[in-house]
Amino acid sequence: MAAADDKAGDVVALPLLTHRGVRSTRAQEIVHAVDGSPLASLSLSPDLLTSQSILAQKDAAPLPAHERAKCLAEAAQRFLDDVIGGLSFKEHCAYVNRVSGHNVPVTEQLSRAVAAGIAEAPDRADRARPNGSLRSWREAVEGPGSGVWTRRGETLAAVLSGNAPTIQNGWLQALALGYRVAVRPSRREPFTAYRVIAALRAAGFRDTDAVYLPTTHAGVPALLGRADLALVYGGDDVKSRYGSSPTVKVGGPGRTKTLVGSGYSGASSLGGIAESVSALSGAACVNTTAVLVEGDHARFAADLAGVLRERAGERQTTAQHLGPRVTEQAAEALIGHLRRSASRAHAVIPLDEVAVPHPDGGVVLGPAVFTVDDPHDGLLATELPFPCVWVAPWTKADGVAPLRNSLVVNAMTDDADLIDALLHEPSITNVHVDAPTVHSDGNLPHEGYLGDFLMRNKAVVGSRTGAPSH
Structure with missing residues (x-):
């Protein structure tokens, strides 16, 4: 990206972050501020590249859990402290502010909450794990056997809306659990997802762990058709289209x-x-x-x-x-x-x-x-x-x-x-x-714990547990 001043006056480039690194495409879309001025040139992913990226993610094993946690902690700090794509955190907030419509304090508050969501993703995800389940089969076979918390799939597509920067916090929990994630950002506010994924890569996540693939609405089916599971955000139209699918979790509406x-x-x-x-x-x-x-x-x-x-x-x-x-x-x-x-x-x-x-x-x-x-x-x-x-x-x-x-x-x-x-x-x-409806805590379920959708329990029993029960 080009550098920007505090007024976010420059038009920045938002390339794709694919399974093979940074890539710009001929298909571009201009992101406009609320006042109509151009702010960014957004590369759009063709269906073929979207499919290739998700297939590559399926072939890639996840990083070990302790490495994921370490990289997430570093990425949270980089999100706040690094110049990413030519933008400091302050400059990033200026861009987000001009497209989101939030006032300046709310924009910064929500953007800092994204950093917290990155760092706390492992702990937040783990709150959904049942008391009777362990994280690893190795723990289970060393004792009398147990339920083990396992992924329902390997890849997740996240089709995001532009309501608030914190829309990222859901798919970050999936990443913490070992999913490889394909993010289709909001075309109205594509800056936060870009900064998050760039920070993740700078902190040690591989290109296949999280990809940034903006598309038009016509590109969403290719994304959903390739990924094992999906998070999709929207109103009644989105809920009526995807709400009955067992592999798609729809966020919204609120009412x-x-x-x-x-x-x-x-x-x-x-x-x-x-x-x-x-x-x-x-x-x-x-x-x-x-x-x-x-x-x-x-x-x-x-x-x-x-x-x-x-x-x-x-x-x-x-x-x-x-x-x-x-x-x-x-x-x-x-x-x-x-x-x-x-x-x-x-x-x-x-x-x-x-x-x-x-x-x-x-x-x-x-x-x-x-x-x-x-x-x-x-x-x-x-x-x-x-x-x-x-x-x-x-x-x-x-x-x-x-x-x-x-x-x-x-x-x-x-x-x-x-x-x-x-x-x-x-x-x-x-x-x-008697508590405001906007009271929020990253450790509370929102539309259920996300882990309820992402994970399942499997019994794991080792040979040292004794005779079978009838």
């Missing part, structure tokens, strides 16, 4: 909700809910997009809108903007969608206040707050990539039904039976108890 019990509707609860709506630019799958209130939901929505407006304040035209910065075309499309919903919902914050032009180009979105009168209204499933929340009434008679199909539900209630019901509802992935 995260907060339930406010009658004893929690006061001012002390508003701050945490506002954080759940607006943190991470309001663009993450863990952001609250629907709030169900036991009590006066209209009053609660007005109070929540006041807190969100205060938090946004005059920040929206600075580098500290609360919502994401998007292109004018994207803003028009999203506001148009909201206007079409206005016949069934009440806009607590006028729509003409939701989109604010930014002096550096583009439009900052949010916050937006709406009320509906029915907890079963389909608008509560609306998930938009900025701080936008729908508030509805709820009673105990409604039960868990309005909360189904949620990645996270924050239950602000003392009703233990309700919490039990939420935990045992199959379509609710995670339950928080």
Whole structure:
């Protein structure tokens, strides 16, 4: 890559990182900033090269586990400290900031979290291993036998979205477990995946361990068709296409909700809910997009809108903007969608206040707050990539039904039976108890532990264990 200044003004080259090293292709795509300026020239992988890379990965044995852990620890430091492809970490964050739409502090926060995800990948992956399983067959045959945690395959394809830099953290766990990984980065934000894989190679991983293969949407089938397993991120369309496949794990959508019990509707609860709506630019799958209130939901929505407006304040035209910065075309499309919903919902914050032009180009979105009168209204499933929340009434008679199909539900209630019901509802992935939905810890399962998908248990018994049991 070419060197860059703090304003990320240069157009950089993002070549492929293949099983045979760095390669540029004739097929190129320009990556644009939110303000429309060109930032990078991205090489695109042809199907043949994609297939060759994954076949080479299948033929390559993984590095030993202790070497993988050592290389990951070094790669995390290199991600932060090295000049990679001509960019320092600060310069890298400037590029990511200009394409992602996150504000400057969030961009750096999430990018540093990627470094933590690299270093901690072995420990995070191992949290999914059952207590009754060992990591190695050698340990099992030395004792009475045991379950041994083994890979379900050898190669993994990761088809990434551009929501946040931390989308890398999933496939990094697969790498820690010995998978050879083919990464198809987001074409909107291809910088983080490039920096991660370049740092991994500089730290001692081989070219076959992780490859960087940008493609158009038409190139995804070749990637998925060759790899043993795949991680794919997206919305309902992606879930309907791949969700039934046993070899594909789909990340998203979120449809995260907060339930406010009658004893929690006061001012002390508003701050945490506002954080759940607006943190991470309001663009993450863990952001609250629907709030169900036991009590006066209209009053609660007005109070929540006041807190969100205060938090946004005059920040929206600075580098500290609360919502994401998007292109004018994207803003028009999203506001148009909201206007079409206005016949069934009440806009607590006028729509003409939701989109604010930014002096550096583009439009900052949010916050937006709406009320509906029915907890079963389909608008509560609306998930938009900025701080936008729908508030509805709820009673105990409604039960868990309005909360189904949620990645996270924050239950602000003392009703233990309700919490039990939420935990045992199959379509609710995670339950928080009076904790913001955006609370995150790399050691917590997100959509289950990733190891549940990547690994399986096999019994290993040695000859010294004695007679067979019947």
